[in-house]
Amino acid sequence: MSxxxxxxxxxxxxxxxxxxxxxxxxxxxxxxxxxxxxxxxxFIEGGKELNILFGVVNTIILLISSFxxxxxxxxxQKKEKKMAVTGLATGLLCGLVFLVNKYFEWSHKIDSGIxxxxxxxxxxxxxxxxxxxxxxxxxxxxxxxxxxxxxxxFISLVFVQTGKxxxxxxxxxxxxxxxxxxxxxxxxxxxxxxxxxx
Amino acid sequence: METVKSFFxxxxxxxxxxxxxxxxxxxxxxxxxxYLFSILFWFLLAVLLGGVIRLELMFQGxxxxxxxxxxxxxxLHGVIMIFLFIIPALPAVFGNFFLPMQIGTDDVFFxxxxxxxxxxxxxxxxxxxxxxxxxxxxxxxWTFYVPFSISTHTNVSTAVFAAFVLGIASMLTGLNFITxxxxxxxxxxxxxQIPLFTWSLYATSWVQLLATPVVSITLLLVIIERYxxxxxxxxxxxxxxxxxxxxxxxxSHPAVYIMILPGMGVISEIIPVFSRKSIFGYKAIxxxxxxxxxAGSLVWAxxxxxxxxxDTAIFVFSLLTFVVAIPSAIKVFSWVATLYKGSxxxxxxxxxxxxxxxxxxxxxxxxxxxxxxxxDIYVHDTHFVVAHFHFTMFGGTGFAFFAALHYWWPKxxxxxxxxxxxxxxxxxxxxxxxxxxxxxxxxGLQGMPRRYxxxxxxxxxxxxxxxxxxxxxxxxxFLMVINLLITLRKPMDAKADPWGGTTLEWQTxxxxxxxxxxxxxxxxxxxxxxxxVVKKYSKNTxxx
Numbered sequence: 001m002s003x004x005x006x007x008x009x010x011x012x013x014x015x016x017x018x019x020x021x022x023x024x025x026x027x028x029x030x031x032x033x034x035x036x037x038x039x040x041x042x043f044i045e046g047g048k049e050l051n052i053l054f055g056v057v058n059t060i061i062l063l064i065s066s067f068x069x070x071x072x073x074x075x076x077q078k079k080e081k082k083m084a085v086t087g088l089a090t091g092l093l094c095g096l097v098f099l100v101n102k103y104f105e106w107s108h109k110i111d112s113g114i115x116x117x118x119x120x121x122x123x124x125x126x127x128x129x130x131x132x133x134x135x136x137x138x139x140x141x142x143x144x145x146x147x148x149x150x151x152x153x154f155i156s157l158v159f160v161q162t163g164k165x166x167x168x169x170x171x172x173x174x175x176x177x178x179x180x181x182x183x184x185x186x187x188x189x190x191x192x193x194x195x196x197x198x
Numbered sequence: 199m200e201t202v203k204s205f206f207x208x209x210x211x212x213x214x215x216x217x218x219x220x221x222x223x224x225x226x227x228x229x230x231x232x233y234l235f236s237i238l239f240w241f242l243l244a245v246l247l248g249g250v251i252r253l254e255l256m257f258q259g260x261x262x263x264x265x266x267x268x269x270x271x272x273x274l275h276g277v278i279m280i281f282l283f284i285i286p287a288l289p290a291v292f293g294n295f296f297l298p299m300q301i302g303t304d305d306v307f308f309x310x311x312x313x314x315x316x317x318x319x320x321x322x323x324x325x326x327x328x329x330x331x332x333x334x335x336x337x338x339x340w341t342f343y344v345p346f347s348i349s350t351h352t353n354v355s356t357a358v359f360a361a362f363v364l365g366i367a368s369m370l371t372g373l374n375f376i377t378x379x380x381x382x383x384x385x386x387x388x389x390x391q392i393p394l395f396t397w398s399l400y401a402t403s404w405v406q407l408l409a410t411p412v413v414s415i416t417l418l419l420v421i422i423e424r425y426x427x428x429x430x431x432x433x434x435x436x437x438x439x440x441x442x443x444x445x446x447x448x449x450s451h452p453a454v455y456i457m458i459l460p461g462m463g464v465i466s467e468i469i470p471v472f473s474r475k476s477i478f479g480y481k482a483i484x485x486x487x488x489x490x491x492x493a494g495s496l497v498w499a500x501x502x503x504x505x506x507x508x509d510t511a512i513f514v515f516s517l518l519t520f521v522v523a524i525p526s527a528i529k530v531f532s533w534v535a536t537l538y539k540g541s542x543x544x545x546x547x548x549x550x551x552x553x554x555x556x557x558x559x560x561x562x563x564x565x566x567x568x569x570x571x572x573x574d575i576y577v578h579d580t581h582f583v584v585a586h587f588h589f590t591m592f593g594g595t596g597f598a599f600f601a602a603l604h605y606w607w608p609k610x611x612x613x614x615x616x617x618x619x620x621x622x623x624x625x626x627x628x629x630x631x632x633x634x635x636x637x638x639x640x641x642g643l644q645g646m647p648r649r650y651x652x653x654x655x656x657x658x659x660x661x662x663x664x665x666x667x668x669x670x671x672x673x674x675x676f677l678m679v680i681n682l683l684i685t686l687r688k689p690m691d692a693k694a695d696p697w698g699g700t701t702l703e704w705q706t707x708x709x710x711x712x713x714x715x716x717x718x719x720x721x722x723x724x725x726x727x728x729x730x731v732v733k734k735y736s737k738n739t740x741x742x
Contacts (some may be wrong), residue, residue: 024415040209116426
């Protein structure tokens with residue numbers, strides 16, 4: 001086996017993978033688009049029930065995390081290990097805060113009787129059932145992606161610490177970073193579609 | 199050259215021995231062979247299931263299985279054939295083995311990911327088996343249409359999850375191939391010097407990446423609906439079942455091009471080699487592969503003319519479907535034009551390739567009957583459809599698979615098989631095929647629906663005849679496979695280039711060594727330049 005370390009090849013593979021992730025969410029966004037046309041007023045009513053503050057805070061948190069992860073990658077290239085570790089750790093922490101936020105948001109909704117198959121949704125207007133159905137499915141899937149992204153960031157963090165990721169071989173950290181940015185980017189679309197729908 | 203150790207004797211990584219040298223290998227050739235044997239297993243199993251279905255249909259009423267078992271059987275036949283055989287067959291077996299060799303490199307770009315894909319493939323297969331033994335296998339057909347797939351009591355979730363896992367495996371293979379083709383080609387090999395099989399895999403891989411995630415999310419939604427009951431496809435809760443069909447076919451129609459494109463690539467390799475003549479219209483074939491990949495992604499709704507769509511949509515999708523026929527026909531034309539005035543050497547792979555051209559053409563033309571909305575309304579969901587897609591999928595991809603198997607078998611295992619038995623098997627298969635599926639065209643035109651357990655008396659004769667065809671086909675398939683498998687007991691004595699091929703995989707011993715090439719392969723300016731081969735062969739005949 002030739003020990004090729006073709007960094008840009010690895011990045012190409014990662015971009016292809018990210019592309020499949022976009023299509024994965026794309027299927028759900030197609031559903032959203034179709035149902036939005038059909039039940040526009042119900043979607044607007046549903047959007048009013050979501051807490052914009054939660055959404056805004058989570059958006060800011062994810063933007064900060066993306067910045068710090070990007071900074072960490074640059075730090076690795078500049079051989080500033082401490083900076084890199086701090087950046088990745090901040091990213092991880094932000095991810096955690098996001099999930100905690102999401103947990104409170106979901107449990108608040110569930111407490112007020114809004115969850116898939118709940119009486120309130122089943123007996124209420126059908127458009128709202130679809131709106132909240134999509135809300136749970138899309139944010140749930142996004143949450144799973146946050147967890148995967150955090151796992152990748154954590155692995156990168158450990159490898160930077162142990163010296164397996166250096167300024168010469170950092171494609172794992174860079175690809176984890178790319179994944180994290182994608183997860184962030186998807187949220188940037190989810191946020192207006194659900195919280196700011198008018 | 200004879201002293202070189204083949205990849206069978208040199209495990210990679212070198213520290214593993216015995217069974218582990220296979221199960222933990224990162225060698226693309228070993229992974230390809232592991233795929234080959236697992237895929238053959240599934241294929242033969244599904245062939246036998248299909249045989250049982252036809253046997254049941256030979257006589258009216260319940261012959262020897264109940265209607266419920268019948269429903270599960272055709273679902274199982276479909277799921278195995280689609281997800282475990284046709285989609286992975288050519289890319290995962292021959293793509294893995296020969297793509298790196300055709301571009302003159304020693305492995306795929308992500309060898310470990312390649313092994314992971316194989317494990318995902320096996321996991322998908324095992325999950326499918328598990329669903330058999332818990333609550334019964336689904337009776338939905340391989341399309342898993344809602345609302346039935348959500349309300350039926352059988353174990354749809356597990357089967358759907360199996361398809362989801364298999365989808366990931368196929369996606370990762372596609373990702374791996376694209377990266378390999380971009381980054382690991384020999385420097386001298388430009389885009390217009392890539393062999394056509396590799397080109398077809400490149401087009402296929404893009405479709406795999408483009409389309410598979412859509413079905414992944416759709417299948418996930420079916421599982422979520424079954425467990426949580428969101429109601430996204432349930433009309434009483436505001437959902438729309440037609441949307442499921444759109445999402446499903448957005449993948450599953452491009453998927454038929456995932457199935458057929460590599461098959462076309464195989465035929466484009468075989469025809470010039472045995473005509474001793476460079477392929478007609480290399481660039482046209484390349485362009486048509488890409489055109490099929492692109493246009494094929496835009497025709498999904500032609501499966502849904504009767505489901506309820508606007509007339510405009512039906513018109514557009516019908517038109518696009520006709521557009522896809524053009525690049526397919528260009529390929530058929532190129533193959534036939536390559537044969538014209540070539541010095542044809544008849545061998546089992548060429549025989550199978552010729553059968554492919556005929557059967558695929560019939561399949562393609564009957565596809566237009568279905569693609570035209572006017573005629574489709576009459577034959578939709580009849581046996582006509584069954585016959586059509588078996589002509590393209592089995593007569594197309596299935597025959598290409600067997601052609602590839604006979605073409606590359608000496609390279610993969612270093613052993614030549616008995617031509618006579620291969621011919622007899624292929625003739626039985628093709629004859630049985632015609633006997634089997636042509637009656638179905640007629641039955642379909644007469645109005646016999648697909649997937650029905652029982653039928654009216656006027657359909658008895660056609661179904662009775664089709665049963666005999668099925669028997670011939672099964673005998674032919676087993677004869678061919680056994681003929682190949684018994685060579686494994688013989689010594690490895692096949693020549694490096696038994697056919698006179700020009701692509702790089704023939705420049706190395708059979709079977710190839712671990713790093714594929716003994717000396718650096720030399721890239722021809724034009725991949726199908728046969729002047730050297732013709733010279734070599736004419737010298738041989740003069741000398742003898």
